[in-house]
Amino acid sequence: MTTELHGLDTEQEVFFYEQDFYVLSNFSAFELLHSGRRFSTSEAAYHFEKFVHTAGDVALDIYLAPSAHEAFKIAEVNKDKRRRDWDAVKVGIMRDILRAKANQHEYVRRKLLATGDRTLIENSWRDDFWGWGPKRDGQNMLGKLWMEVRTELRAPRIAKGRRP
Numbered sequence: 001m002t003t004e005l006h007g008l009d010t011e012q013e014v015f016f017y018e019q020d021f022y023v024l025s026n027f028s029a030f031e032l033l034h035s036g037r038r039f040s041t042s043e044a045a046y047h048f049e050k051f052v053h054t055a056g057d058v059a060l061d062i063y064l065a066p067s068a069h070e071a072f073k074i075a076e077v078n079k080d081k082r083r084r085d086w087d088a089v090k091v092g093i094m095r096d097i098l099r100a101k102a103n104q105h106e107y108v109r110r111k112l113l114a115t116g117d118r119t120l121i122e123n124s125w126r127d128d129f130w131g132w133g134p135k136r137d138g139q140n141m142l143g144k145l146w147m148e149v150r151t152e153l154r155a156p157r158i159a160k161g162r163r164p
Contacts, residue, residue: 015123027068043068047075050082
């Protein structure tokens, strides 16, 4: 079987942000139900969580934002108002959001599983925490979380295959 490659993809790596696996980007237009609310994108859900426990209308503004980009911009302008424990909880929150996105959309699940065992890399030159950053040496945390979710999605299939 030949692996279909797009953009920067290799036999060992899948780069997502604007390529064939854009579906894995938080900016891709897949609604999701998270924390009892329906969000237009996982990006909006993520930024909403930064402010949901704080005073003011920032969380509501993000929730009502017309696009993922606008939700991002609102969050950036209001950095000083985000919840104090954000750095301690943001990875767990993102993991939950990605799980919800994959569980609620068959297409997302199929695309994620289609990456096989390749390393997933968020091809973001801006962000060296969630992506690989301007020097391509970032933490790629979003890619790592997607690989965790991929492993979780495979687990039931693996377990079924081992039953007598």
